[in-house]
Amino acid sequence: MTAPSGNDAEIVSCEPATGAELWRGPVGDVDAAVDRARQAWSTWAAQSLSNRVELCRRFANEVRKEQENLAALIARETGKPLWEARAEVEKVVAKVDISVRAYAERSAQRKFDSALQGTAALRHKPHGVVAVLGPYNLPAHLPNAHIIPALIAGNAVVFKPSEKAPATGELLVQCFHRAGIPANVVQLLIGGPDQGRALAEHDGVDGVLFTGSAHTGIAINRRLAGNPGKMLALEMGGNNPMVVWNTPKISDAAVLAIQSAFATSGQRCTSARRLIVQGSLYEPLIDEMKRLGSRLIVGAPFDEPQPFMGPVIDNEAADGLTESFVYLLSNGGRPILHMRRLHEGLPFLSPAMIDVTDMAERPDVELFGPLLQVIRVDDFDQAIAEANRTRFGLTAALVGGSPEEYNQFWANVRAGVINWNRPTNGTSLSAPMGGVGLSGNHRPSAYYAADYCAYPVASAEMEQPRAGMGVGLRDN
Numbered sequence: 001m002t003a004p005s006g007n008d009a010e011i012v013s014c015e016p017a018t019g020a021e022l023w024r025g026p027v028g029d030v031d032a033a034v035d036r037a038r039q040a041w042s043t044w045a046a047q048s049l050s051n052r053v054e055l056c057r058r059f060a061n062e063v064r065k066e067q068e069n070l071a072a073l074i075a076r077e078t079g080k081p082l083w084e085a086r087a088e089v090e091k092v093v094a095k096v097d098i099s100v101r102a103y104a105e106r107s108a109q110r111k112f113d114s115a116l117q118g119t120a121a122l123r124h125k126p127h128g129v130v131a132v133l134g135p136y137n138l139p140a141h142l143p144n145a146h147i148i149p150a151l152i153a154g155n156a157v158v159f160k161p162s163e164k165a166p167a168t169g170e171l172l173v174q175c176f177h178r179a180g181i182p183a184n185v186v187q188l189l190i191g192g193p194d195q196g197r198a199l200a201e202h203d204g205v206d207g208v209l210f211t212g213s214a215h216t217g218i219a220i221n222r223r224l225a226g227n228p229g230k231m232l233a234l235e236m237g238g239n240n241p242m243v244v245w246n247t248p249k250i251s252d253a254a255v256l257a258i259q260s261a262f263a264t265s266g267q268r269c270t271s272a273r274r275l276i277v278q279g280s281l282y283e284p285l286i287d288e289m290k291r292l293g294s295r296l297i298v299g300a301p302f303d304e305p306q307p308f309m310g311p312v313i314d315n316e317a318a319d320g321l322t323e324s325f326v327y328l329l330s331n332g333g334r335p336i337l338h339m340r341r342l343h344e345g346l347p348f349l350s351p352a353m354i355d356v357t358d359m360a361e362r363p364d365v366e367l368f369g370p371l372l373q374v375i376r377v378d379d380f381d382q383a384i385a386e387a388n389r390t391r392f393g394l395t396a397a398l399v400g401g402s403p404e405e406y407n408q409f410w411a412n413v414r415a416g417v418i419n420w421n422r423p424t425n426g427t428s429l430s431a432p433m434g435g436v437g438l439s440g441n442h443r444p445s446a447y448y449a450a451d452y453c454a455y456p457v458a459s460a461e462m463e464q465p466r467a468g469m470g471v472g473l474r475d476n
Contacts, residue, residue: 247400
């Protein structure tokens with residue numbers, strides 16, 4: 001939980017699991033941060049690629065040294081279980097080598113001999129100063145997934161972490177500085193929505209790399225619509241479908257659905273929000289999911305035994321989710337697992353499932369928490385149509401089905417990540433990660449982040465000028 005202090009000059013971060021204050025820091029100066037970055041970036045870009053890569057590898061080593069401290073801090077600040085926070089730190093480290101490979105593949109220099117026309121060359125240039133706006137749910141991994149590719153490409157970075165996870169952002173930036181990356185090349189900007197808007201719109205910022213809600217991403221897109229020269233990469237949320245079809249493996253399907261819906265307390269952009277079930281499988285699958293869901297341990301990050309999921313980020317989020325559950329109930333939804341507040345005054349929620357098959361109008365919104373909507377269908381074409389009944393298009397999954405049905409699913413479902421017999425979440429760092437519709441603006445991250453961190457420059461080159469005109473001239 002985070003909020004400005006009384007004088008609006010500080011950001012305060014509190015632990016979701018306890019309500020205790022964790023971190024406090026002053027709001028940063030956007031103009032000063034951008035000015036420092038502009039002065040630093042050309043020197044950074046002029047370094048050799050091998051030097052920039054080496055410094056990023058040193059950053060990975062610094063994170064390894066801080067592995068347990070960073071994991072504990074993430075767990076405290078987000079409320080997620082320690083085991084999950086440790087997995088996030090491992091992704092931060094792994095991102096470096098993957099980004100080095102991705103840059104070499106996606107942004108490689110190339111030259112082509114054009115005989116008498118000289119040489120055709122392809123190289124890539126950094127944009128300059130980029131703003132990275134990070135989310136709270138994976139407050140180290142997701143910003144780092146933008147920062148590392150941006151640094152390798154030669155950009156300077158001003159990083160504004162979520163106001164709900166500033167402590168994690170601070171430690172991450174400290175690791176960059178300890179690795180020898182200049183302080184003005186990677187800067188931490190503490191602030192809330194006002195600072196985020198000011199940073200995104202600043203004339204000295206050449207690119208905005210955003211991960212967060214569709215509401216905020218659309219607002220940024222509108223504000224920058226008149227400035228096509230500023231690179232904008234939007235990684236937003238999803239109303240993600242999972243279809244369970246024609247499978248005898250009910251227990252496996254139930255586990256995949258539970259993992260997809262409730263990992264990270266449902267606070268992943270890739271979480272399954274809608275479970276679309278073949279009518280003949282409905283009762284056995286839902287019975288198994290109810291059994292599993294009621295066994296999930298919801299607890300604080302350091303509890304023993306370790307919980308499957310922790311609280312949501314704050315009481316405001318918890319209130320919104322419980323209100324959404326009541327809304328669905330009041331408009332034709334049928335409860336399968338009720339959503340309950342587990343601790344008074346703290347944002348612990350039980351995992352919830354609700355059958356919305358008979359709802360006349362299902363809200364197409366991202367309910368960012370442990371709330372799964374279930375829809376029963378009897379025809380595979382109807383299942384695909386139901387999966388596409390959204391303005392979002394981030395992830396989708398088919399559990400069960402034949403190879404032919406998966407091919408049909410893959411060909412017809414609109415999403416940037418389409419899985420078969422795998423969860424909707426937990427996407428690979430070695431693949432692109434992005435969506436269509438309200439889920440993104442065709443700038444996928446992960447392995448394809450190199451594409452938006454540098455722009456291609458085509459050159460026609462000869463060592464000496466050589467030219468002639470064969471037509472269109474009068475005789476002497």
